[in-house]
Amino acid sequence: MRPTLPVLGIICVWATTPLAQEFNALTLNFQGANSFIERNRLEASKSSGMSAELFALRGRLVTIPPQAQEELLPSRFYEYALSMAEQYDIPSQIFFNLITAESNWNPVASSDAGAIGLTQLMPRTALELGVNPWNAQQNIEGGARYLRQQHDSFGSWDLALAAYNAGPGAVTRYGGIPPYKETQDYVQKVLGR
Missing domain, CATH: 1.10.530.10 (Lysozyme)
Structure with a gap:
């Protein structure tokens, strides 16, 4: 069990840093975008030009790399x-x-x-x-x-x-x-x- 404690300590320290908190918040926002797209699939399919674009984005909206956070x-x-x-x-x-x-x-x-x-x-x-x-x-x-x-x-x-x-x-x-x-x-x- 001792080898596990240092790893948990590192994870706890990392998870409390502002960058980690911001990353987690941005990840949740992108996951929210996924659920929005899913909820509105039928509506989006009615507007042909928009639906393909929204569904193409869906797979890319789960997480955001740290270097891209600055863009947001x-x-x-x-x-x-x-x-x-x-x-x-x-x-x-x-x-x-x-x-x-x-x-x-x-x-x-x-x-x-x-x-x-x-x-x-x-x-x-x-x-x-x-x-x-x-x-x-x-x-x-x-x-x-x-x-x-x-x-x-x-x-x-x-x-x-x-x-x-x-x-x-x-x-x-x-x-x-x-x-x-x-x-x-x-x-x-x-x-x-």
Whole structure:
């Protein structure tokens, strides 16, 4: 039994290092992406261009090598998000707040509703925008373009954000911000009020 103790000691020390904890968290995120893909297999198969790509990714999303972890750090996306906010004439603070509210800058975030990535694009929206929601840069660009489309349709940032959160149909149906607490709180949070 003595030879086992040093090995266990090494494992315990390694598992408590910040790098190991971050690696474990990222592995769980990728495993979450796998379960998301599995749960939404039928939905994905309806959108022919997306399904093959999602299922090709499935086998690669179980673990992430330590050297790739740096690529997933939020700071890698800030500059790109800023450039997309400028390109689509979105106040940068609103766009940064949107990404924070949607995913907390987690590029592999997925919701129970099916939203994917940094800007939490729904698969159908991503398909309509022609972006891969699992690709962080395409997700950011798609989210910025979609937010700009909502602003162009509704004429204000509060209504654009309500449409982004609840869907443009809900904003049209209610003639303004829908009476959903989640959407009302979301609009206030992203606008920084």
